[in-house]
Amino acid sequence: MTLWLTRIVPNPHFADAQRDIHRKDGGIRLHRRLMSLFPDHAGADARAHYGVLFRTENTPTGTHILLQSSHEPDLSRLPEEYGTAITRSLEPLLNAVRTGLPVRYRCVANPIRKPGATTRALYNLPAVVPLTGDAADDWWNRQAEAAGLKPLTLNAVPLDTVHGLRGKHGSAAEQVIRHARTQFEGTATITDPDLLRTKISQGIGRGKPYGCGLLSIAPAKATG
Structure with missing residues (x-):
C-alpha cells in the first residue's frame, strides 16, 4: 500500500x-x-x-x-x-504497524445516525441526525474498533459545520451540503494491523470530500 x-x-x-x-x-x-x-x-x-x-x-x-x-x-x-x-x-509508518502497538490517533469525522422510517415519522426526525456528546463518543468508539483500534483515551471537540453549495452549475448549484464535524483524538492500541491500514487508506464515515474521515496515527509511548 x-x-x-x-x-x-x-x-x-x-x-x-x-x-x-x-x-x-x-x-x-x-x-x-x-x-x-x-x-x-x-x-x-x-x-x-x-x-x-x-x-x-x-x-x-x-x-x-x-x-x-x-x-x-x-x-x-x-x-x-x-x-x-x-x-x-x-x-x-504503515509498515511499522503491528498488533499491540500503542498509538496516538486523530480524526475529524462526521458522526451521524440514520433513524429508520418509523422512528423518523414518530419523532419528526430528519433522515440524518448529527451526533454530539456521549452519542458522538460512542459512535467514534465503534468506528475505531471497526478500524482495528482499541481506544484507551478520547478527547472529542465539536468543530464548525461545513456547509455550502455542492457545485457551481446546474442542479449542483442548488444542492446544499451540510456536514457536522467533530475532532476525535486520543490514544489506542492496535488490534488488527491489516484492517487499520485499510481504514487509514479509505477513511472513516461520511463527508470525505469535505474534510472528514482522515485517520492519522503516530507511535505513542507505552504506559504502565
Whole structure:
C-alpha cells in the first residue's frame, strides 16, 4: 500500500488560501483545490480513485492543510503564492504497524445516525441526525474498533459545520451540503494491523470530500 501525506502551510497574505481554510464553505472549496493537484479525467469519483482525504489543523503557526492520497500530488499546480507544501510517503509508518502497538490517533469525522422510517415519522426526525456528546463518543468508539483500534483515551471537540453549495452549475448549484464535524483524538492500541491500514487508506464515515474521515496515527509511548 502506497500512501502520500502532504502538509500545506497556506500563505496568510494570499486571499484565495485564506478563503479556502476560513470560510464556512472551506471544506467544499478545499475539495476543489486539492483535486486540482491530480490528473484530470479520473472518472465519476476522482476523489476515491486517487484516495484523497484531507483536513485542516490549527497549529501554533496557524492553520495547516493535511492531504493524504494514493497518488503523489503535483504541487506545481498550486498557485505560486498559495503557500509552502511538502509531500512524504507513509509507507514506513504503515509498515511499522503491528498488533499491540500503542498509538496516538486523530480524526475529524462526521458522526451521524440514520433513524429508520418509523422512528423518523414518530419523532419528526430528519433522515440524518448529527451526533454530539456521549452519542458522538460512542459512535467514534465503534468506528475505531471497526478500524482495528482499541481506544484507551478520547478527547472529542465539536468543530464548525461545513456547509455550502455542492457545485457551481446546474442542479449542483442548488444542492446544499451540510456536514457536522467533530475532532476525535486520543490514544489506542492496535488490534488488527491489516484492517487499520485499510481504514487509514479509505477513511472513516461520511463527508470525505469535505474534510472528514482522515485517520492519522503516530507511535505513542507505552504506559504502565
